[in-house]
Amino acid sequence: MKAPATDQKLRGGYYTPAQIARFLADWAITTSTETVLEPSCGDGNILAAAAEVLLERGMKPADIAQAVSGIEIDKVEASKATTRLSCLGIPASSSIRVGDFFAYCEDHLLSGERFDAAIGNPPFIRYQSFLEVQRAIAFRLMKHAGMRPTRLMNAWVPFVVATTLLLNPHGGRLAMVVPAELMQVSYTAELRRFLVDSYSRITLITFRKLVFSDIQQEVVLLLGERDGKEHAGIRTIELTDLNDLSGFEHQEFAASQLKEMDHSSEKWTQYYLDACELDLLRSLRTHPSLTPAQKVLGVDVGIVTGLNDFFVMSEEKAKAHNLLEYTIPIVTRSAHLPGIQFRQEDLIANTAKQLPARLLTLPDVQRDQLPDAARNYILMGERLGSHQGYKCRIRKNWYVVPSIWVPDAFMLRQIHGFPKLILNLTEATSTDTIHRVRFDSKPLGQMIVAAFHNSLTFASTEVMGRSYGGGVLELEPNEADGLPLPLLNADRLDIAYLSTLALSGDIEAILDITDRILLVEGLGLSKQDVVRLRMVWHKLRNRRINRNHNTNEK
Numbered sequence: 001m002k003a004p005a006t007d008q009k010l011r012g013g014y015y016t017p018a019q020i021a022r023f024l025a026d027w028a029i030t031t032s033t034e035t036v037l038e039p040s041c042g043d044g045n046i047l048a049a050a051a052e053v054l055l056e057r058g059m060k061p062a063d064i065a066q067a068v069s070g071i072e073i074d075k076v077e078a079s080k081a082t083t084r085l086s087c088l089g090i091p092a093s094s095s096i097r098v099g100d101f102f103a104y105c106e107d108h109l110l111s112g113e114r115f116d117a118a119i120g121n122p123p124f125i126r127y128q129s130f131l132e133v134q135r136a137i138a139f140r141l142m143k144h145a146g147m148r149p150t151r152l153m154n155a156w157v158p159f160v161v162a163t164t165l166l167l168n169p170h171g172g173r174l175a176m177v178v179p180a181e182l183m184q185v186s187y188t189a190e191l192r193r194f195l196v197d198s199y200s201r202i203t204l205i206t207f208r209k210l211v212f213s214d215i216q217q218e219v220v221l222l223l224g225e226r227d228g229k230e231h232a233g234i235r236t237i238e239l240t241d242l243n244d245l246s247g248f249e250h251q252e253f254a255a256s257q258l259k260e261m262d263h264s265s266e267k268w269t270q271y272y273l274d275a276c277e278l279d280l281l282r283s284l285r286t287h288p289s290l291t292p293a294q295k296v297l298g299v300d301v302g303i304v305t306g307l308n309d310f311f312v313m314s315e316e317k318a319k320a321h322n323l324l325e326y327t328i329p330i331v332t333r334s335a336h337l338p339g340i341q342f343r344q345e346d347l348i349a350n351t352a353k354q355l356p357a358r359l360l361t362l363p364d365v366q367r368d369q370l371p372d373a374a375r376n377y378i379l380m381g382e383r384l385g386s387h388q389g390y391k392c393r394i395r396k397n398w399y400v401v402p403s404i405w406v407p408d409a410f411m412l413r414q415i416h417g418f419p420k421l422i423l424n425l426t427e428a429t430s431t432d433t434i435h436r437v438r439f440d441s442k443p444l445g446q447m448i449v450a451a452f453h454n455s456l457t458f459a460s461t462e463v464m465g466r467s468y469g470g471g472v473l474e475l476e477p478n479e480a481d482g483l484p485l486p487l488l489n490a491d492r493l494d495i496a497y498l499s500t501l502a503l504s505g506d507i508e509a510i511l512d513i514t515d516r517i518l519l520v521e522g523l524g525l526s527k528q529d530v531v532r533l534r535m536v537w538h539k540l541r542n543r544r545i546n547r548n549h550n551t552n553e554k
Contacts, residue, residue: 018049019242022053024175036069046121061089069115160191177221204223208239281459336357341425342410407436410434493518
């Protein structure tokens with residue numbers, strides 16, 4: 001059974017390592033006379049770092065008490081922050097405010113008070129735990145900023161927006177710890193556009209290793225600068241761990257190459273690329289001979305059974321329960337799709353290995369109308385509690401799986417080595433670990449599958465998908481819809497030969513063929529541009545695959 005969420009988890013209160021707190025304060029505070037906001041100060045470690053910086057720069061303790069403002073909703077944590085400032089000789093009674101930050105922000109927007117610097121680690125509260133009274137104010141603030149909030153939004157998003165609203169428009173600096181989701185998920189798209197419109201320069205510092213010891217959450221240091229002038233650009237800096245951060249000189253920012261910020265809601269994964277690579281990808285968006293995937297195919301999730309252990313079985317198990325005639329073939333893992341064609345012999349091989357390759361498809365009737373074998377299996381499942389899961393519980397007949405259909409092709413949802421679109425030459429379907437694909441024109445399916453495997457589409461997959469850790473790229477149907485497909489000359493590709501190469505794992509040989517026929521001869525790209533596209537794919541793929549998620553020892 002899943003352990004109940006702790007108070008800390010419900011509050012999203014995971015506190016910032018000292019090295020990060022000091023780094024953010026050093027960067028955000030540029031003079032000895034600045035006002036500083038910490039919108040979710042917790043036990044005060046970031047606020048104390050800000051106070052230390054101000055002390056070192058000559059501000060008196062009594063003045064610091066007036067210059068820094070920390071907001072904390074939890075009284076116990078607020079008292080810890082007060083004690084921490086008191087240990088620095090700072091009278092904290094006027095520095096720490098107990099209450100909801102969104103309410104505080106709404107009041108201060110009316111008063112006109114603005115801050116020179118904002119430093120923080122906003123709480124990572126999922127929508128289920130985001131209190132309605134807080135959410136209502138947060139939504140008002142986001143609408144004030146011209147945004148359209150949704151109830152699926154994590155609380156850290158409006159924290160960043162509200163904090164930005166309280167910053168001095170001429171010289172204000174934002175330094176925050178935020179989830180890496182900022183760079184790559186759809187629900188933060190509007191936030192990315194808001195940040196680009198709100199800051200003159202943006203710096204994103206990422207880490208190859210996890211820097212929070214108590215959560216498996218990849219984070220980004222978001223540094224935003226306002227100078228009231230035109231937008232200068234965005235840059236990404238990737239460090240290994242906190243040891244690199246503590247030795248990192250802020251002056252290095254000035255030497256970094258700024259990239260032009262895109263004012264759309266595009267994912268920021270693209271900013272790991274250099275300016276030439278970015279320009280190439282952007283120039284290809286409007287190429288008249290490229291076809292968005294959604295124009296020729298539809299991508300849908302695989303079958304959600306509600307409990308694979310009950311509904312998905314090996315052929316041996318199906319026979320043992322006398323249920324084989326009530327099953328159909330199914331694919332449950334990407335490793336069970338070896339080439340880029342899934343043939344009958346591949347299905348037979350999976351079955352022979354006693355893989356879970358059969359899906360239970362009982363007719364949608366009352367159980368007393370089912371044969372004895374089916375009723376006995378259902379009763380066994382109920383004794384094990386199989387019917388109590390949410391997906392099963394909401395069905396009319398819990399043992400009947402909905403939305404069963406056989407796709408024209410499969411598309412990998414979770415990608416490790418390289419993306420794949422696999423032509424389905426069987427009557428198999430798939431679980432939701434693999435996407436199901438329908439072609440608008442089935443006769444063109446073979447050509448589309450072959451054309452999918454090229455350096456431009458691969459590079460675009462890395463940019464449009466998202467990586468949550470462990471080296472795996474996840475591609476959702478709406479992201480797959482926008483992938484560019486070069487279909488000119490695709491009829492010249494030999495899918496059987498390409499599938500043989502895929503079976504041997506020689507993806508580079510596949511790309512050598514498809515890039516020449518589709519990108520050089522079809523689109524008219526130079527060989528140099530094609531090499532650059534291949535390098536983009538290599539760079540982004542290798543970055544996620546080579547990430548080391550060992551946490552730092554404390």
